[in-house]
Amino acid sequence: MTQAVNLGFPRIGARRDLKKAVEGYWKGTLDAGQLLQTAANLRADHWRLQADAGLDCVPTGDFSFYDQVLDTTVMLGAVPERFEANEEIVSLDTYFAMARGTKDAPAMEMTKWFDTNYHYIVPEFTRNQEFHLASNKPLDEFREAKAQGHTARPVLLGPVTWLSLGKTKEAGFDPLDHLDAILPIYAQVLKALASAGAEWVQIDEPILALDLSSAQKDALQRAYARLSQAEVNLMLTPYFDRLGDNLDLALSLPVAGLHLDLVRGPSDLDAVVAAAPNKVISLGVINGRNVWRADLSSVLDWIEGPVTKLGRDRVVIAPSCSLLHTPIDLVYETKLDDELKSWLAFAKQKIEEVAVLSTALTKGRDAVSEALAASDAACKARKASPRIHNAAVHERLTNVTAKDEARATPFKDRRKLQQKKLKLPVLPTTTIGSFPQTADVRKARASFRRGDISEADYNQFLRDQTRDAIRFQEEIGVDVLVHGEFERNDMVEYFGEQLDGFAFTRNGWVQSYGSRCVKPPLIYGDVSRPEPMTVAWSQYAQSLTERPVKGMLTGPVTILQWSFVRDDQPRRDTCRQIALAIRDEVVDLEAAGIGVIQIDEPALREGLPLRTSDHAAYLDWAVTAFRLSASGIADETQIHTHMCYSEFNDIMPSIAAMDADVISIETSRSDMELLSVFADFEYPNEIGPGIWDIHSPRVPGQPEMEALLRKAVDAVGPEKLWVNPDCGLKTRGWEEVRASLTHLVNAARTLRADIKVDA
Numbered sequence: 001m002t003q004a005v006n007l008g009f010p011r012i013g014a015r016r017d018l019k020k021a022v023e024g025y026w027k028g029t030l031d032a033g034q035l036l037q038t039a040a041n042l043r044a045d046h047w048r049l050q051a052d053a054g055l056d057c058v059p060t061g062d063f064s065f066y067d068q069v070l071d072t073t074v075m076l077g078a079v080p081e082r083f084e085a086n087e088e089i090v091s092l093d094t095y096f097a098m099a100r101g102t103k104d105a106p107a108m109e110m111t112k113w114f115d116t117n118y119h120y121i122v123p124e125f126t127r128n129q130e131f132h133l134a135s136n137k138p139l140d141e142f143r144e145a146k147a148q149g150h151t152a153r154p155v156l157l158g159p160v161t162w163l164s165l166g167k168t169k170e171a172g173f174d175p176l177d178h179l180d181a182i183l184p185i186y187a188q189v190l191k192a193l194a195s196a197g198a199e200w201v202q203i204d205e206p207i208l209a210l211d212l213s214s215a216q217k218d219a220l221q222r223a224y225a226r227l228s229q230a231e232v233n234l235m236l237t238p239y240f241d242r243l244g245d246n247l248d249l250a251l252s253l254p255v256a257g258l259h260l261d262l263v264r265g266p267s268d269l270d271a272v273v274a275a276a277p278n279k280v281i282s283l284g285v286i287n288g289r290n291v292w293r294a295d296l297s298s299v300l301d302w303i304e305g306p307v308t309k310l311g312r313d314r315v316v317i318a319p320s321c322s323l324l325h326t327p328i329d330l331v332y333e334t335k336l337d338d339e340l341k342s343w344l345a346f347a348k349q350k351i352e353e354v355a356v357l358s359t360a361l362t363k364g365r366d367a368v369s370e371a372l373a374a375s376d377a378a379c380k381a382r383k384a385s386p387r388i389h390n391a392a393v394h395e396r397l398t399n400v401t402a403k404d405e406a407r408a409t410p411f412k413d414r415r416k417l418q419q420k421k422l423k424l425p426v427l428p429t430t431t432i433g434s435f436p437q438t439a440d441v442r443k444a445r446a447s448f449r450r451g452d453i454s455e456a457d458y459n460q461f462l463r464d465q466t467r468d469a470i471r472f473q474e475e476i477g478v479d480v481l482v483h484g485e486f487e488r489n490d491m492v493e494y495f496g497e498q499l500d501g502f503a504f505t506r507n508g509w510v511q512s513y514g515s516r517c518v519k520p521p522l523i524y525g526d527v528s529r530p531e532p533m534t535v536a537w538s539q540y541a542q543s544l545t546e547r548p549v550k551g552m553l554t555g556p557v558t559i560l561q562w563s564f565v566r567d568d569q570p571r572r573d574t575c576r577q578i579a580l581a582i583r584d585e586v587v588d589l590e591a592a593g594i595g596v597i598q599i600d601e602p603a604l605r606e607g608l609p610l611r612t613s614d615h616a617a618y619l620d621w622a623v624t625a626f627r628l629s630a631s632g633i634a635d636e637t638q639i640h641t642h643m644c645y646s647e648f649n650d651i652m653p654s655i656a657a658m659d660a661d662v663i664s665i666e667t668s669r670s671d672m673e674l675l676s677v678f679a680d681f682e683y684p685n686e687i688g689p690g691i692w693d694i695h696s697p698r699v700p701g702q703p704e705m706e707a708l709l710r711k712a713v714d715a716v717g718p719e720k721l722w723v724n725p726d727c728g729l730k731t732r733g734w735e736e737v738r739a740s741l742t743h744l745v746n747a748a749r750t751l752r753a754d755i756k757v758d759a
């Protein structure tokens with residue numbers, strides 16, 4: 001028979017129970033016993049739910065109090081010295097200290113997990129590091145599930161991925177040098193799991209979806225030569241992209257099973273069938289990265305042949321990757337209409353789909369005819385639904401020409417016109433958009449949403465906030481002002497709520513990092529903008545001052561990147577539709593007298609595909625979408641863009657190709673290091689390197705900002721330089737903002753005077 005398996009289940013709980021419990025424990029309102037109990041209850045519920053939904057075995061070890069990479073780090077005893085743990089078994093408090101820092105020891109770094117919006121804690125390596133088995137979590141959770149009557153398949157993060165994701169804290173060695181030191185610990189864990197009754201262990205090596213160095217390939221060979229000696233079958237599990245040119249390597253490893261992410265890499269299937277491997281093959285056909293209901297009949301049409309060739313007993317059906325990246329259960333979406341809901345599948349529904357497929361392969365389609373009919377009907381209805389198709393949007397896109405995707409005049413000529421119009425000083429000062437989203441602001445929004453205050457009262461409240469922000473900026477002497485974004489909950493949600501083709505869930509939370517969850521919008525249909533979205537706020541703010549107020553928009557790539565995107569057309573096409581909607585907004589802002597408009601694209605870099613060979617195509621359509629959004633205006637209108645902490649090295653030509661008149665970037669945390677990339681590239685347009693790290697409540701003094709600014713002047717010269725913070729100020733308090741922004745403006749003034757003297 002063909003088994004139904006899952007690679008991992010969301011751990012946050014249907015009501016974000018884990019978030020509440022963990023945060024309660026941090027605050028001291030919950031004790032360790034209560035926290036552990038909540039966690040055990042969640043695991044029990046999730047295993048029961050998955051077994052009831054038809055899985056033949058449930059994953060264990062996929063639970064985490066914070067992050068699965070940190071769990072692995074702890075399992076291997078790789079606690080950095082500054083946490084002074086010296087524990088045989090790492091305690092819960094040390095675990096949280098590593099994630100969040102203490103007053104004496106800064107937290108370990110966090111970064112994005114492959115191309116997802118999940119963030120993991122980065123392992124740290126030193127040359128003479130020692131490792132030991134320092135957690136019984138894998139074994140404990142396997143036993144726990146078994147005691148509850150489940151057949152379980154433990155999940156481990158594989159050694160080569162774990163090492164490859166880490167950071168060396170000393171020069172002169174490669175993290176992969178530690179492979180031989182950690183393999184015995186993996187072997188120990190596998191042995192314990194085997195003795196406890198595990199038949200299979202899932203060992204995740206998502207690194208196999210990347211371009212691999214020869215050292216990594218060699219490490220994979222050495223690792224699995226060793227680990228396959230365990231008395232348990234290993235299901236080697238890559239995901240997030242095709243195996244492609246790593247397929248031969250993956251097939252050559254002496255493991256009992258290999259998983260394929262057939263959503264991202266459908267072409268891997270034929271290649272594997274042709275190789276006729278002596279392995280169990282896991283077909284990851286249900287999309288673990290998106291929320292759409294699968295077309296089960298089409299999937300069966302596709303895989304039945306290959307399954308027959310591979311042998312039905314040598315195949316398992318699975319989601320493409322862990323379901324960590326999808327919301328938990330559609331049953332909680334009481335506000336979504338039935339039509340839209342019938343197009344969706346969250347984690348629980350995806351497991352049901354896996355089970356239907358495995359039953360169809362084992363017993364024939366007749367055994368699941370009802371489920372297949374329901375899936376057929378939903379997919380057919382979705383394809384035909386008038387809610388998805390907007391002929392006017394298609395027509396407009398067909399008529400877009402290259403002229404629409406570029407400013408009419410080259411930057412150097414636009415620049416002269418903009419200087420004439422805006423009359424800004426050298427080293428002009430500005431901010432990135434948001435001012436503090438204080439408790440008052442959030443309270444007013446919540447009251448308005450609940451209906452406790454009227455729209456008129458809410459708008460008056462927002463106007464007051466905006467006016468205060470404008471006055472403050474005028475008082476301290478900022479050159480290009482912002483309205484403050486008080487009306488916005490979130491930089492994507494705010495726009496999505498006003499665009500056609502978007503829907504919002506009530507409870508579609510997914511873990512972003514630690515206890516933080518996000519609720520991405522769903523883009524289900526053709527996108528268009530029925531009405532202006534931001535014009536009234538910008539216009540109001542501009543009416544309060546003689547100085548220019550910058551209009552503030554989120555760019556098409558970022559809106560795409562932070563949403564669940566429809567799967568029935570290429571991402572590129574959806575991005576272009578969003579770009580047209582933003583373009584309309586840019587044009588309307590200009591018509592309303594806004595002469596400076598910022599289109600934020602903090603997610604441009606993170607949308608980069610995992611494989612280098614796919615970069616160029618992505619960058620081409622992403623940059624073009626940005627330009628499409630930014631090019632419908634006169635030369636005098638100044639377009640800004642903003643990007644947060646990113647590696648810019650490999651994408652400089654694309655950033656230049658965006659052709660924004662001004663780009664602001666986050667640089668203060670790296671002590672202007674990131675700016676050197678722009679300097680070396682001789683970035684042609686204007687640039688505002690952040691000189692105030694807004695990620696901490698610390699108020700940097702004026703001399704400190706002056707020093708950073710001097711570095712910037714040295715790097716790129718004063719002519720094209722702007723002065724601004726690293727990012728928006730919404731997470732900061734007013735007191736810090738008042739002090740820091742005053743220092744920033746004064747730092748710019750001091751440098752301006754110096755530059756005059758020099759000249």
Ligand code: GLN
Nearest residue numbers: 432433434600602728729
């Ligand atoms: N304009 C947004 C803000 O200031 C930009 C946020 C971001 O870059 N993530 O909040």
Ligand code: ZN
Nearest residue numbers: 643644727728
């Ligand atoms: Zn930012």
